[in-house]
Amino acid sequence: MAPTFSERIARLEPSVVREILAAAQAPGVISFAGGLPAPESLPSLTGLDVPSAYAQYGATEGEPRLREAISRYLSTIGLECPPARVLVLSGSQQGIDLVAKLFVDVGAPIITESPTYLAALQVFRLFGAAVHGLPLGDEGVDPDALGRVARARRPRFCYLVPTYQNPTGVSYGVSSRQAVARALDEAALPLFEDDPYREVSFDGDGPRPIASHLERASWVYQSSFSKVFLPGIRLGFLAASPDLFVPLVRLKQAADLHSNRVSQWLALSELESPERAARLDALRSVYRHKRDTFQASLTKHLGALAEWHTPNGGLFFWIRLKTPRDVVSLLPKAIERGVVFVPGDVCFPEAPAPAGYLRLNFSHATPEAADEGLGRLAALLRG
Numbered sequence: 561m562a563p564t565f566s567e568r569i570a571r572l573e574p575s576v577v578r579e580i581l582a583a584a585q586a587p588g589v590i591s592f593a594g595g596l597p598a599p600e601s602l603p604s605l606t607g608l609d610v611p612s613a614y615a616q617y618g619a620t621e622g623e624p625r626l627r628e629a630i631s632r633y634l635s636t637i638g639l640e641c642p643p644a645r646v647l648v649l650s651g652s653q654q655g656i657d658l659v660a661k662l663f664v665d666v667g668a669p670i671i672t673e674s675p676t677y678l679a680a681l682q683v684f685r686l687f688g689a690a691v692h693g694l695p696l697g698d699e700g701v702d703p704d705a706l707g708r709v710a711r712a713r714r715p716r717f718c719y720l721v722p723t724y725q726n727p728t729g730v731s732y733g734v735s736s737r738q739a740v741a742r743a744l745d746e747a748a749l750p751l752f753e754d755d756p757y758r759e760v761s762f763d764g765d766g767p768r769p770i771a772s773h774l775e776r777a778s779w780v781y782q783s784s785f786s787k788v789f790l791p792g793i794r795l796g797f798l799a800a801s802p803d804l805f806v807p808l809v810r811l812k813q814a815a816d817l818h819s820n821r822v823s824q825w826l827a828l829s830e831l832e833s834p835e836r837a838a839r840l841d842a843l844r845s846v847y848r849h850k851r852d853t854f855q856a857s858l859t860k861h862l863g864a865l866a867e868w869h870t871p872n873g874g875l876f877f878w879i880r881l882k883t884p885r886d887v888v889s890l891l892p893k894a895i896e897r898g899v900v901f902v903p904g905d906v907c908f909p910e911a912p913a914p915a916g917y918l919r920l921n922f923s924h925a926t927p928e929a930a931d932e933g934l935g936r937l938a939a940l941l942r943g
């Protein structure tokens with residue numbers, strides 16, 4: 561007899577991106593699919609000198625010195641939060657899981673941007689959330705619409721990626737952030753702010769987090785060590801208002817006791833390194849250059865077929881085909897021709913999703929490979 565799974569497993573959607581990434585491993589395939597940092601920019605892992613004390617079990621909240629360093633970092637971006645309310649995560653993806661566990665019952669309404677981060681949608685749906693997507697404009701979501709949905713639906717929380725958003729690259733300006741914070745305060749709607757791309761900025765620093773503008777609403781702010789340090793160490797962190805912090809620590813304890821201490825040592829060494837600022841500057845230059853060469857190839861190959869905004873941070877171009885068509889069914893043919901992308905459909909909470917969007921990662925492929933891959937994609941779209 562087949563084993564009986566929990567009823568939530570019926571809602572467990574396969575992650576399209578994981579499956580595409582698996583297909584993209586074949587030699588010769590040029591991948592624009594994942595949000596992978598440039599391999600040549602990853603710091604070396606040789607000669608690690610991890611103190612032997614880190615071999616033992618540790619605290620659920622994370623290493624005290626790392627929590628202090630994160631609290632200091634948060635202060636530099638305008639979010640005041642003491643180390644006692646910093647929780648180290650096993651990747652910021654874990655924060656999404658913990659927040660979903662904290663808030664979501666089957667049928668519980670929540671708000672996200674539309675489009676939004678596809679792996680967050682996957683988690684929210686697994687727990688049975690009724691996801692309401694607010695259209696994402698060039699300046700973010702409309703605060704009035706946010707207020708209206710909050711009053712009408714009483715959502716449990718609002719999930720936003722306001723800095724160089726995945727997938728669109730949109731970054732909310734200061735006044736939009738303030739207006740969104742006011743709407744959240746008025747509705748007493750908890751904010752879940754996901755900010756992994758903040759340091760991947762090409763035109764100066766992003767504005768203060770929305771959480772820093774809140775006066776009353778509860779909040780969780782999270783970020784990651786994946787995008788500007790090492791994704792393989794699987795480390796992120798969250799900071800939260802006091803009412804949310806305590807249950808989140810308990811949920812983390814139930815999930816994995818604590819995050820990998822060797823990874824925490826590496827992250828601490830990175831945050832405390834005197835070379836960090838110079839390293840980040842160099843990384844931003846590499847990515848700015850990759851964005852520019854990618855855009856030149858996009859214009860050459862897809863200029864007549866598609867339109868896009870130039871992202872001033874993050875890792876993606878969000879492409880809209882001038883003549884919308886089903887890009888999901890195009891994907892297997894693209895893989896056959898040795899190029900992979902994320903069909904925009906999977907990033908929309910609503911069904912049916914708007915057709916004709918593609919998310920293209922520009923950080924991973926070399927400029928030469930990107931040019932070749934975009935040429936293949938254009939040929940496919942024309943064919």
Ligand SMILES: Cc1ncc(COP(=O)(O)O)c(C=O)c1O
Pocket residue numbers: 595650651652653654677721726754756783784785786791794795796
């Ligand atoms: C918006 C967003 N949140 C969270 C994550 C998860 O990052 P990690 O678990 O590597 O910290 C990603 C990864 O791409 C992301 O784009």
